[in-house]
Amino acid sequence: MLQSADALQTGPVLRAATPRVAAIDVVRGLAMVIMALDHTREFWSPTAVRPEDVAHASVALFLTRWVTHFCAPTFVFLAGVSVFLYQQKQASRGAVSRFLLTRGLWLVVLEIVVINFLLQWGYSGILLQVIWALGWGMVLLAGLIWLPRGLVGALALAFIAGQHLLPFTAPTTGAGVGWALLYNRPFLFPLTPKLPVLAAYTVSTWAAVLALGYAVGPWFQLPGPRRTRRLAAAGAGALLLFGALRATNWYGDPAPWSEQPRGLAYSALSFVNVTKYPPSLLFLCLTLGVALVLLATWGPTGRLGHWLSTYGRVPMFYYLLHFCLISGGAFVWTTLAFGRPFNLSFAPPGAGLPAGYHPSLWRTYAVWAVVVALLYWPCRWYQSYKQQHTHWWLAYL
Template sequence: MKRVTTIDVTRGLVMVIMALDHVRDLLHTPALTQNPTDLTTTTPELFLTRWITHLCAPTFVFLSGTSAYLSLRKRNDVAARRFLLKRGVVLLVLELTIVNFAFWFDIHFQSLMLQVIYAIGGGLIILSLLAKLPVKWVGAIGLIIVFGHNILQIVPSFTDPAARLIWALLFRTEFFPISSSFALLAAYPLIPWLGIMLVGYACGQLMERPVEQRKPLLLRIGLGSLALFILLRFLNIYGDPAPWSPQKDGLFTFLSFINVSKYPPSLIYDLLLLGLMFLILSAADGANNAFTRWLTVYGKVPMFYYILHWYLVHLSMIGMSLIQGYSLADIPSGPLNFGRPAGAGISLGLVYVVWISLVLLLYPLCNWYGRYKASHPEIGWLRYV
């Protein structure tokens, strides 16, 4: 089956956007103390800089499911399911090692943060088992999870540490200060994100259709998802643990309306962000211009880009600190500490400059790796990165 470039374009776009959030996290002056979506302290510019990056994780997870479906269609089912299982295991190993080191630059691994790679890796392992079922059943399971998991908000916190940990790994974002020298943050609980992946897997059938058929369907699905978001969000009854409320002016009331919960992803969050993703897929479908070709370079090598961009962002933070007069001895360490001196940082405008510079720097590297990967199919490990 021919590669669906629409997926690469859309994935490339959200990968570019993703880097903005991580540059802001590590370099922006108030990032250590200010929540950019706290409407009592944020600015519209800071809020939207953070909010637009909400698009990234659900798109990654959804398209991982879609790509898994297309992969199963290209080769023997048993071999393809085995590959999904192995890829999931590899992603979990990478998350616990290379990716987490990129977060913290700490050889003692005092911090462990389970993020989107954990969710995708775990999801692929489960999907490798569920893929034996009819596609519509897998999609139905995904929809049940997406629409129903918010009910679990009523489950009270467990007192038993083991039960708390298991529940956090599966359903609830939670922080575990294990000791003075080690902390675990289960940021992306598996099951809510699995629902998105399973729906993406079922939508793989849609991507098999000709462009002239799927493009309007993608548009209608996106508009329908956004319409349902507006309805449920307006009702303020179910779908998100943080209801919206009138604010000091119309702009901030709008920001409250779209200030949806990501940890874990609520139904309202899914409807809004996946609705936008479907609109992007529709707009990208069949498009062939300089911008889409540029995005495709990133979208073809997502794991390579993801790992490399984290290391570049972290090195940029260290370089910024040194330029601002701090020494390596001033770089703090400890659980969940990125290692930025308390007084170091740059303005939001400079964050955008660094972001664009890093994305452009990554282009020739991703272009080279994409070409190398395509020309060396005999090298098995390249399929995992």
């Protein structure tokens, strides 16, 4: 799920003086289009079987979920790259630090107040997801940018690689919850007796991915051939590391792969079924490895590249609008189909599913295609609006 650092590249100075790195827009746009598939599935076709359960899920269901794992790491990594590119055109590091602080806190508020409302049609609880983690990552990066960039990159890599040596915290006290929000598996805790909080994305590893993107930002200022070679080499190295560590089950992911009694195809699914919450070393080697290869090889050539770059240039606008369409469409559909609105993704505990509901991947893919198509023209309009105006609030949306 998914993500918005493109707004960091707004402002009169940057818009007038900085050439955009086209590959960033295209790959970010691809990640966001795929992200909408997962959210469509959750609202329009949830299943009793977990999609990642290779012992019970179908290949099609597994892959429909698995391919969306590439979205959040790509989104957060490119957010860090955009921070670096923004920083190069600012008069002082202090201005960048202040902007990261305010933008990060704004994203936290946006996650809790707006995105939760869109997801749940109200507030039966609070879900802390990728925008929450990205927001706090920006707050942390507001301080880290005062360090040498090489040190920031080294710290990020060290945490990503060494995170599995850290114990998970039992969030049973206030202090325990605080530490668990930094690094833990997803967990539930009561904010009030009637308002539970599900922390799906804890902060530290995602903040490290953001910092890593910032640290490699200079690569995107290199001449095209040098940038391509460096990104391709880093991507290939990450994928080779993934293959070597995953094959041995030695280190890098808390869930080892195994041969499956359902056959070779499901054994292969087990091999690539790496842990997202929190993102393991192997999860990030796989997803960021692919993202780096795509950044090295794909630009806005052809109709597909230009189409994707339209979404990639206005990521937060896309992110909010796609939830409006998916969630609002599900509200209308369930009202017509079942006689009342029913939130299939966030049904109250014990509510069950409405009579007559059956999951359908065909429905998921059809609605996904319609949503992505409908988003094109609003995103194109907003992209044009941002290019023609310099309002301060454009940097926050």
